[in-house]
Amino acid sequence: MEYYYFYLSKLRTIFHTTMRMFYHLGRYAIFLKKVFGKPEKHSVFIKQIVREIDKLGIDSLGIVMIISAFMGAVITLQTAYNIDLPIIPKYTVGLAARDSILLEFSSTIVGLILAGKVGSNIASEIGTMRVTEQIDALEIMGINPAGYLILPKVVAFVFIIPALTVISMGVGITGGYLAGSLTGEVPGPDYIYGIQFAFQPFYIVYALIKSVVFAFIIATISAYWGYHVQGGALEVGKASTKAVVASSVQILLFNLILTQLLLA
Amino acid sequence: MIEAIDIHKSFDDKEVLKGISTKFEKGKTNLIIGQSGSGKTVLLKSLVGLHDITSGDIRYDDNSFLSMDNASKKRLRQDIGMLFQGSALFDSLTVEENVRFPLDMFTNWSLEKKRERANFCINRVKLENANHKFPSEISGGMQKRVAIARAIALNPKYLFCDEPNSGLDPRTSIVIDELIHEITKEFDMTTIVNTHDMNSVMGIGENIIFIYEGRKLWEGTKDDIFHVQNKELEDFIFASKLFKKIRENNG
Ligand SMILES: Nc1ncnc2c1ncn2[C@@H]1O[C@H](COP(=O)(O)OP(=O)(O)OP(=O)(O)O)[C@@H](O)[C@H]1O
Ligand SMILES: [Mg+2]
Numbered sequence: 001m002e003y004y005y006f007y008l009s010k011l012r013t014i015f016h017t018t019m020r021m022f023y024h025l026g027r028y029a030i031f032l033k034k035v036f037g038k039p040e041k042h043s044v045f046i047k048q049i050v051r052e053i054d055k056l057g058i059d060s061l062g063i064v065m066i067i068s069a070f071m072g073a074v075i076t077l078q079t080a081y082n083i084d085l086p087i088i089p090k091y092t093v094g095l096a097a098r099d100s101i102l103l104e105f106s107s108t109i110v111g112l113i114l115a116g117k118v119g120s121n122i123a124s125e126i127g128t129m130r131v132t133e134q135i136d137a138l139e140i141m142g143i144n145p146a147g148y149l150i151l152p153k154v155v156a157f158v159f160i161i162p163a164l165t166v167i168s169m170g171v172g173i174t175g176g177y178l179a180g181s182l183t184g185e186v187p188g189p190d191y192i193y194g195i196q197f198a199f200q201p202f203y204i205v206y207a208l209i210k211s212v213v214f215a216f217i218i219a220t221i222s223a224y225w226g227y228h229v230q231g232g233a234l235e236v237g238k239a240s241t242k243a244v245v246a247s248s249v250q251i252l253l254f255n256l257i258l259t260q261l262l263l264a
Numbered sequence: 265m266i267e268a269i270d271i272h273k274s275f276d277d278k279e280v281l282k283g284i285s286t287k288f289e290k291g292k293t294n295l296i297i298g299q300s301g302s303g304k305t306v307l308l309k310s311l312v313g314l315h316d317i318t319s320g321d322i323r324y325d326d327n328s329f330l331s332m333d334n335a336s337k338k339r340l341r342q343d344i345g346m347l348f349q350g351s352a353l354f355d356s357l358t359v360e361e362n363v364r365f366p367l368d369m370f371t372n373w374s375l376e377k378k379r380e381r382a383n384f385c386i387n388r389v390k391l392e393n394a395n396h397k398f399p400s401e402i403s404g405g406m407q408k409r410v411a412i413a414r415a416i417a418l419n420p421k422y423l424f425c426d427e428p429n430s431g432l433d434p435r436t437s438i439v440i441d442e443l444i445h446e447i448t449k450e451f452d453m454t455t456i457v458n459t460h461d462m463n464s465v466m467g468i469g470e471n472i473i474f475i476y477e478g479r480k481l482w483e484g485t486k487d488d489i490f491h492v493q494n495k496e497l498e499d500f501i502f503a504s505k506l507f508k509k510i511r512e513n514n515g
Contacts, residue, residue: 040369041368041369044368044369132350132352132355133348133349133350133352134352134353134354134355136309136314136346136348136352137346137348137352137354139314140312140314140341140344140346141341141342141365141366141369141370142337142338142339142340142341142342142370143369
């Protein structure tokens with residue numbers, strides 16, 4: 001009998017969680033429809049996109065470059081230390097570092113980092129505008145606030161992220177080269193030979209496709225949480241956390257799906 | 265004129281507005297008074313369509329708001345100016361850009377003409393040397409003025425103000441109240457003001473409705489508000505010691 005109640009309560013929790021998931025999915029779909037409504041005025045729209053590219057893209061350049069350089073270096077050294085067998089040629093390290101960076105690091109890991117930076121930025125900005133009634137003020141003027149505020153962010157971020165990804169690849173591989181040659185673990189020429197060996201250009205396309213999807217996920221999910229804040233500053237903070245967690249989880253999920261679709 | 269016809273509004277299963285009918289007249293400052301939590305903001309936001317009402321109707325000069333299509337709603341919105349409880353200025357824009365914002369969005373005027381109109385509105389609310397400041401750099405009273413200037417930029421027919429003097433000192437409150445009153449007369453607007461400030465009631469209350477727990481309990485002018493025999497309204501008015509004293513002195 002006790003077991004019966006135990007499982008019943010578990011079932012109820014599962015049921016509620018599932019219902020909440022559908023609730024958010026439905027509301028997210030309605031939200032997207034609003035975001036992709038017709039923009040108010042094209043001249044204003046273009047101006048906003050330029051501003052957002054600066055704010056979301058250029059401002060993220062620093063962190064992307066620093067992290068890429070260090071990760072490229074660490075990946076290279078770890079690979080070098082791990083394949084210590086003399087029969088395995090040194091250039092394999094370059095090859096392995098290249099593939100890790102192209103396949104996973106510059107798209108997925110950079111995506112997760114940007115979910116933290118850009119996601120919390122978007123969620124708190126939109127959330128603050130919600131609780132200070134700036135969104136109501138737009139609505140009362142007859143402007144579609146979701147479209148006006150969020151579409152430029154989505155477009156700008158999706159547009160700029162391929163550039164960030166390519167930069168991250170370049171910096172990461174360079175970081176690996178420097179680490180390898182400065183420590184003497186992987187001589188420069190070996191590394192260069194390695195990164196050219198059996199190179200698959202499709203890996204870059206694959207990473208870019210992933211990054212574009214991740215940018216869409218980060219921008220829309222974070223904006224969704226910001227847009228639906230109710231309350232005050234405390235709730236804006238919570239929404240910002242939820243935005244980061246939710247977009248990170250979705251990035252991991254879509255990473256799996258896209259890998260299966262594109263590489264299998 | 266704006267007419268509310270038996271407005272009900274519930275959030276989930278909580279009924280906040282329980283059937284409110286009234287008329288807000290043109291060229292007058294219409295006041296909605298009531299305690300905190302009585303439903304003033306919800307009523308105001310329902311009137312302008314920021315909340316979808318559960319039942320009832322709202323008529324703007326005899327046009328039913330609920331049966332309007334989206335295009336007419338959008339046109340109507342441009343005739344509405346609104347002042348929010350916390351000013352709701354766009355904090356990434358300067359004062360002048362805030363006031364110019366509706367013009368940027370809804371006119372095809374040249375920049376020069378838009379700036380001229382923005383400056384006219386900024387001068388009208390008696391703001392000086394603030395054009396290029398950001399909202400975070402000016403005082404609460406100045407923010408209210410900017411919000412008024414923004415609200416009147418497109419020459420609206422209807423002006424809604426949610427507690428225009430919350431967070432202001434008594435003198436600044438009076439200045440803002442009077443500004444709203446003057447503008448209402450000058451541009452012959454239908455103005456609706458939410459307040460729980462008895463000073464505003466005595467200052468600019470031409471047509472007053474009293475809301476209590478989502479119901480309209482009384483409607484009248486500032487001249488008859490002291491003669492009403494209604495417990496809830498008396499509790500509201502004489503919550504202030506000052507007004508209590510005045511009553512005692514008058515016998
Ligand atoms: N979005 C909402 N969801 C649920 N309940 C709400 C919502 N907005 C307002 N309420 C409830 O409606 C009631 C009336 O709130 P309202 O903001 O209209 O009060 P008010 O008269 O404007 O008070 P104040 O003078 O403090 O501004 C409150 O009990 C509030 O909790
Ligand atoms: Mg209120």
